[in-house]
Amino acid sequence: MTNAARERYRARMQRVLDHIDRHLDEDLGLEALSAVAAFSQAHFHRQFTATFGVTVHRYVQLARLRRASYQLAFRAGASVTEVALDAGYEAPDAFARAFRQRFDQSPSAFRMSPEWQPWRAACAPLTNARTKRMTTWSTGDIDIHDFPATPVAVMSHRGDPAAVYGTVRRFIEWRRAAGLGRSIAATFTVFHSDPRTTPAADFRLDLCAASDRPIQDNAQGVTAGLIPAGRCAVLRVIGHSEDLEPAALFLYRDWLPDSGEEAGDFPLFCQRLSFFPDVPEHEAVTDLFLPLRSHRAG
Known part of the structure; x- marks a missing residue:
């Protein structure tokens, strides 16, 4: 053939x-x-x-x-x-x-x-x-945004990435009890580790809900955090947004070296705008943010 x-x-x-x-x-x-x-x-x-x-x-x-x-x-x-x-x-x-x-x-x-x-x-x-899907992106799919400093409630997942759904479930339950459901508070995930290169025991990601409320002591280990302000390259991923690895590889491996930009100090993160199964899987929308170093005057 x-x-x-x-x-x-x-x-x-x-x-x-x-x-x-x-x-x-x-x-x-x-x-x-x-x-x-x-x-x-x-x-x-x-x-x-x-x-x-x-x-x-x-x-x-x-x-x-x-x-x-x-x-x-x-x-x-x-x-x-x-x-x-x-x-x-x-x-x-x-x-x-x-x-x-x-x-x-x-x-x-x-x-x-x-x-x-x-x-x-x-x-x-x-x-x-x-x-086996051949999802591809081009440089025209990338926008540069100034992301605002965003206080968040954070539940960290540490350990085997295969167990992350259990952490997601606990975070959803905490959000419901705290009155920070998805319709009220924006949802973010911060990717501190690359599962391809990080030993399972050392893997970490943070599940976040935008909130500037004080975080009450809780048994679930939710704490207050901050996604800092800064310039970010943003790639919108539509459909099957649980698997963001191809999009992340495009940002780091394909787009960044040719962009004239440098990656910033904060990890890659995403904002989940619509969720499966609330919407059909092909309609799920996630914005993936790659923090960039600020341009210096002169």
Whole structure:
């Protein structure tokens, strides 16, 4: 297969993944998705499995169950039955069987105390498929902003990055109790460590909610912090914004050396503007900030 033909195949498969993200509540059967790819059903099924290492049916089921797992772990409003219906299951017991088969926990147990290691392993086919996406940026996608000094409430995650979802869950619970929900306080993450090069035991990131209120003593270890003012290169990431590594590599490896700028002293950080599953995954929006050294006069 020529490079041009390979890229056409990749573009068709990219179109299918995007369609799945946009239409999780609709018909995502083989007939519908093969039409999106403009392949025959038999050829599409073979090509999808060969490209992503998972069948179309399993990929769609995982995408729906993954959204359901987020609703159970991070969204307190919906009942398990409502989450089951939202995932396309007419009966809660069928949803429970599928959920347990994929994540080794019942939906109720996962809501109470998620086991993130089996969850991450189960979601690996989704993650692996999306790493094959050819998301690219250009220098025209970068803006330089003067970021204002922003007081924040901070919960630090230290240790294995695989366990970060547990910290996220605790931070969400603290925010709700403190009256600093996402609709009230802007949400930031500060990346102190690169998971590719940092030993798991030494990994650190900070989960932050904008707030200038005094932080009351609390059992969760939330403290007051500050994201300092300064010039920043900003790259907007739309969709799949949990995996910011490609965007960060573009900023550091591709954009920065040719920009004439120097990285500042504060770590890379992001502001999460809209969240999956509050919005479909392809509509999640995150601004990634690379702090820069200030220009000196003269």
